[in-house]
Amino acid sequence: MDDLLGPNEVKVLHDALASAAPGVKWGGVLATRARLEPLSLRGRTDAVASVLVDALGTYPAAATAFRSALEDPTFTGWALWPVTEAAVTLALADGGTPAFDDALALLAELTPRLTSEFAIRRLLQADHERALDIIRTWTAHPNEHVRRLASEGTRPYLPWAVRVPLLLATSGATLPILDALHNDESEYVRRSVANHANDLARHAPELVLTAAARWQQTGTPGAAWVVRRSLRTLVKKGHPVALELMGFTPAEVGITELRAETAALQLPGVLAFDFVVTNTGDAPARLSVDYAVHYVKANGSTAEKVFKLTTVSLEPGESRPLRGRHGFRQMTTRRHYAGAHALEVQVNGVRHGRLEFELVL
Template structure:
């Protein structure tokens, strides 16, 4: 995160202060200017909060304190092309803080509009979360309108800002508890001309799959009944977690029906593996049915946890179609290296194949630390 932290650094805060001083001279931006010397080794989120607090403090000590001054000041700064980049994250957070403090519906609505104006310079997906948390119905009604905006950044904000599990962002309970609330937004955008927007729609659908799989499969089915040239990709990407979990409805929607297959393996190239290292395994699949079958071929690694239990993670191998009586030999290498996202523990592990959601051929191996 070191490089990410520097996205908000003293020179950028100095430039932000200069732009605001020129665009909104009625406010003395002294605390914002001073924030640049206080960053130290703070991470990006903490730097954002520090600068946002400074912006709020300067506006609250201005001749006309409150959200209206923030709205006027930040909109004036938008006339400057250099008013862009990651320093707009604290700007958007400061605007939301002041709008929520005001408590007026007109300020709430205007702040949503302001985020839509700022988001082409830097996404407002993080700041909009607090507005959604305060009044989800009011916020979602405005956000639904964004789906028809001519700017792809605003349309993406409609999908990305309302994701239930948006990375880096605060959780909005209503978005988890009411999965149906954001489906109209996604349905308005799944055929969007922008890949930037469609990718967000697919990631949002995949988020919903964590707690509302039935609604996700039903929605994806509706989209496939009225597709364009990109819909198949959006659905595949949106259902990727359900496919890994072997969800029957998701698999069927993508053409992976229960299949009559014979599986031989997996055969491991070693039974004891040292970290770092690679495990190679091979297997065969034969279609024992009377019709062509389309297969989603994955594998599960059952990792040993620190407490001695095991936790499985699914990895993709391939998709293939086999004619009746046809067989295919496949192999795969899997690396075991210590990473910040996965710490390996010595002891018994296992590997299984997963074909159209059905698990085959559990094989165990021992992992040792080099």
């Protein structure tokens, strides 16, 4: 990921800006290429953005240069992340309402070249009410990238991005954006809406459930997909209302023959497991079948995470063998530790059975 913004990208950025604003001293941009190697993608972005701020000095100069550069098709890609950050830094340093509002407009113009979702967060931090008043108007924008920015840029827990506490404290403030876009013609936009709603469900589940029920009534395939994706975490948590909205009602089931191929798994590796699910009730049952992995933490305790397996419909007395595979490897988002792990099957929010296995590093 770090190499997404490398020396070549910085050179292309320099050339586009030098052509767009020849009166600006852009030499510092080229000089950053020698400092990129040990830095993360975020660090590289900050380094280039800092040079852009120094070179331009004021927000009006930045807005003029960046808008002129948009006429160049090479002015695109990950090199635009520092561009958006520099624009916001200078707009906030300006301190005026015109600069604040124009910075939002500029981010909307830049976002089709590379998403402005990260830079927009600092404008939301500075004045989330004013920013949201403008962002809400983007839901009717003809460009799908701008409509997506309205949803993605205001997500409560946007990955890689700074938190905006007031977005968490005023959960309903972004709901008009989701209402306007949940049935958008673009899957790209609808996916953002679903991820945003799934974020909201972490701290405002009732708000999301009410919205999902409203969206579901439209009956369109796009809305149905958004509802399903929006409620995925609540379904995994076994929330009864979320399960009911998805058509999963309480059911009588039995889980038998739960077993894993191995009792000890070497990292990296894949745990293969299987079991039989049976509808022990006297009515047909639609079942959301998930599984929970209990991971060992650094301090020896465990923490669980639920994963989707499948959906099945069973007649009374019917059984179905199911099989799953779960990979274990070190990742930046999850560090594995040796020790006794466990796996449980979850059906319509209810846990069944438990198998234990040893993870060996």
